[in-house]
Amino acid sequence: MTLLNFFISGISLGSIYAIIALGYTMVYGIAKMLNFAHGDVIMVGAYVCFYAVSRYDLPPVAGVALAMFVCTLLGIIVEKLAYKPLRQAPSLAVLITAIGVSYFLQNTALLLWSSNPKVFPSVVGRGAIKLFDGQLSLSHVTVVTIVTCVVIMICLTWFTGNTRMGKAMRACSEDKGAAQLMGINVNATISMTFAIGSGLAAVAGVLLCSAYPTLMPTTGSLPGIKAFTAAVFGGIGSIPGALLGGLLLGVIEIFAKAYISSQLSDAVVFAVLIVVLLVKPAGLLGVQMPEKV
Amino acid sequence: MTEPILKVEDIHVYYGSIHAVKGISFEVNEGEIVTLIGANGAGKSTTLNTISCLLHPSTGSVSLLGKPLAKTPPHKVVERGLAQVPEGRRIFLQMTVQENLEMGAYTQTARGASGVAQDLERVYDFFPRLGERRRQVAGTLSGGEQQMLAMGRALMSRPKLLMLDEPSMGLAPILVEQIFEIIADLHKKGSTILLVEQNAQMALSIASRGYVLETGKIVTTGTGEELLASPAIKKAYLGGD
Numbered sequence: 001m002t003l004l005n006f007f008i009s010g011i012s013l014g015s016i017y018a019i020i021a022l023g024y025t026m027v028y029g030i031a032k033m034l035n036f037a038h039g040d041v042i043m044v045g046a047y048v049c050f051y052a053v054s055r056y057d058l059p060p061v062a063g064v065a066l067a068m069f070v071c072t073l074l075g076i077i078v079e080k081l082a083y084k085p086l087r088q089a090p091s092l093a094v095l096i097t098a099i100g101v102s103y104f105l106q107n108t109a110l111l112l113w114s115s116n117p118k119v120f121p122s123v124v125g126r127g128a129i130k131l132f133d134g135q136l137s138l139s140h141v142t143v144v145t146i147v148t149c150v151v152i153m154i155c156l157t158w159f160t161g162n163t164r165m166g167k168a169m170r171a172c173s174e175d176k177g178a179a180q181l182m183g184i185n186v187n188a189t190i191s192m193t194f195a196i197g198s199g200l201a202a203v204a205g206v207l208l209c210s211a212y213p214t215l216m217p218t219t220g221s222l223p224g225i226k227a228f229t230a231a232v233f234g235g236i237g238s239i240p241g242a243l244l245g246g247l248l249l250g251v252i253e254i255f256a257k258a259y260i261s262s263q264l265s266d267a268v269v270f271a272v273l274i275v276v277l278l279v280k281p282a283g284l285l286g287v288q289m290p291e292k293v
Numbered sequence: 294m295t296e297p298i299l300k301v302e303d304i305h306v307y308y309g310s311i312h313a314v315k316g317i318s319f320e321v322n323e324g325e326i327v328t329l330i331g332a333n334g335a336g337k338s339t340t341l342n343t344i345s346c347l348l349h350p351s352t353g354s355v356s357l358l359g360k361p362l363a364k365t366p367p368h369k370v371v372e373r374g375l376a377q378v379p380e381g382r383r384i385f386l387q388m389t390v391q392e393n394l395e396m397g398a399y400t401q402t403a404r405g406a407s408g409v410a411q412d413l414e415r416v417y418d419f420f421p422r423l424g425e426r427r428r429q430v431a432g433t434l435s436g437g438e439q440q441m442l443a444m445g446r447a448l449m450s451r452p453k454l455l456m457l458d459e460p461s462m463g464l465a466p467i468l469v470e471q472i473f474e475i476i477a478d479l480h481k482k483g484s485t486i487l488l489v490e491q492n493a494q495m496a497l498s499i500a501s502r503g504y505v506l507e508t509g510k511i512v513t514t515g516t517g518e519e520l521l522a523s524p525a526i527k528k529a530y531l532g533g534d
């Protein structure tokens with residue numbers, strides 16, 4: 001039973017990584033850049049929800065909606081101001097800019113909200129469902145996290161497979177020049193991708209802080225890096241890859257914490273990543289793009 | 294005379310300090326196949342990309358149906374009735390045949406889903422092999438099928454002018470002939486076509502008029518037959534005597 005308990009916590013943590021990893025992977029797929037500021041968008045989302053719910057007494061659902069709205073807007077603005085002017089620039093310049101945006105968001109959060117940790121109120125309460133005479137305990141947060149992740153995955157898969165905008169995103173990910181020749185507005189499509197990724201980051205932020213209630217300006221960075229790892233693990237650019245990578249990462253992390261050492265758990269996670277990349281350089285579900293002639 | 298569909302007037306195009314196109318002028322009238330022929334690096338693709346507004350001329354102008362295209366963003370050019378089948382086909386390899394065609398119809402929102410479905414059927418009628426493979430991922434198609442898909446995709450935007458950049462590139466001789474038959478057939482069915490080719494023989498044999506490009510300049514022009522018969526052309530491009 002403890003094994004199952006660990007497994008479920010792993011899936012739950014992994015679901016959060018997966019939702020964050022989606023943002024990395026979609027943005028990478030279309031803009032071919034690593035948006036290192038993505039983790040900090042999570043933190044902004046969590047703060048917005050925190051203030052909405054604890055200070056202004058909004059219902060949790062409204063808090064989440066507001067956080068999503070703010071983060072979506074933030075994603076669009078960051079893309080427009082920081083990344084769009086660098087569309088033709090070398091990727092190293094873009095990477096450094098992304099790191100800059102990350103620090104900018106953290107420092108702004110420090111100014112606005114101070115470094116004192118806030119205790120995040122869980123948006124779904126702290127209750128739990130007990131099964132098998134209490135041997136298996138599923139907290140509400142866990143259930144909501146896993147369900148949210150599944151719903152998001154289904155919606156995104158449907159969106160990219162069936163809608164005009166979603167297909168345009170896939171076309172842009174493959175070949176922006178050809179997409180332009182189809183009449184697709186590539187800039188608007190990239191902007192849309194940032195919007196979706198950042199909106200999801202807000203959801204991830206709320207779920208993360210509901211499970212681990214300490215909220216600080218640096219709250220987003222470590223989960224951000226791990227989710228980025230998950231995206232690479234699963235195959236960067238691939239939506240199912242983000243899910244698989246996120247879940248695996250979560251499960252490995254929880255088991256490493258339980259059975260190896262909680263200090264070493266992150267090292268174990270990265271060791272697994274390195275092994276996987278040695279065997280499959282494109283990640284578990286990554287596609288090796290055929291060389292262009 | 295009626296307005297030409299495309300009018301290119303004295304365009305100069307640079308890549309940084311490289312002067313790739315040096316004052317080219319030509320026009321394409323409704324119902325014509327006009328071909329631009331020339332060797333590697335003559336500036337053919339540069340010219341097409343300038344017409345598609347992917348590149349901007351430093352001087353000179355391009356107009357479509359009498360209206361200048363200057364400063365139009367590339368995605369709006371498609372709405373105005375220009376479709377380009379780019380060099381190397383550039384189909385979306387990870388998307389299905391049908392999804393590729395749907396991307397071609399991206400600007401056709403006014404026609405609605407049923408209008409697009411009709412156009413899809415027209416393309417499948419014209420290219421039955423694409424119809425048989427509509428659910429297949431485009432990366433699995435053969436070179437010839439990929440070229441058909443690239444053309445079908447461009448037709449989905451219902452262009453007033455279809456521009457083809459080296460459609461015969463990398464195809465076996467038998468497929469080259471097939472592709473040129475298709476182009477002639479499209480022309481017969483009413484398409485106006487600007488055809489860029491290195492295969493001068495084939496291109497001139499189906500073209501109404503041709504322009505010969507050398508290092509960024511037009512050096513000769515004439516009807517397809519005139520150019521095919523011209524000794525200078527024979528020597529330079531047809532490898533004959």
Ligand SMILES: Nc1ncnc2c1ncn2[C@@H]1O[C@H](COP(=O)(O)OP(=O)(O)OP(=O)(O)O)[C@@H](O)[C@H]1O
Nearest residue numbers: 308311313331332333334335336337338339340491
């Ligand atoms: N992106 C670029 N940057 C710099 N120079 C370029 C670029 N693209 C093309 N050129 C140069 O511009 C000139 C014209 O190139 P262009 O691609 O238009 O030729 P082309 O006639 O289409 O040749 P091909 O038959 O090989 O396709 C060449 O000298 C080429 O080296």
Ligand SMILES: [Mg+2]
Nearest residue numbers: 337338339380
């Ligand atoms: Mg070319």
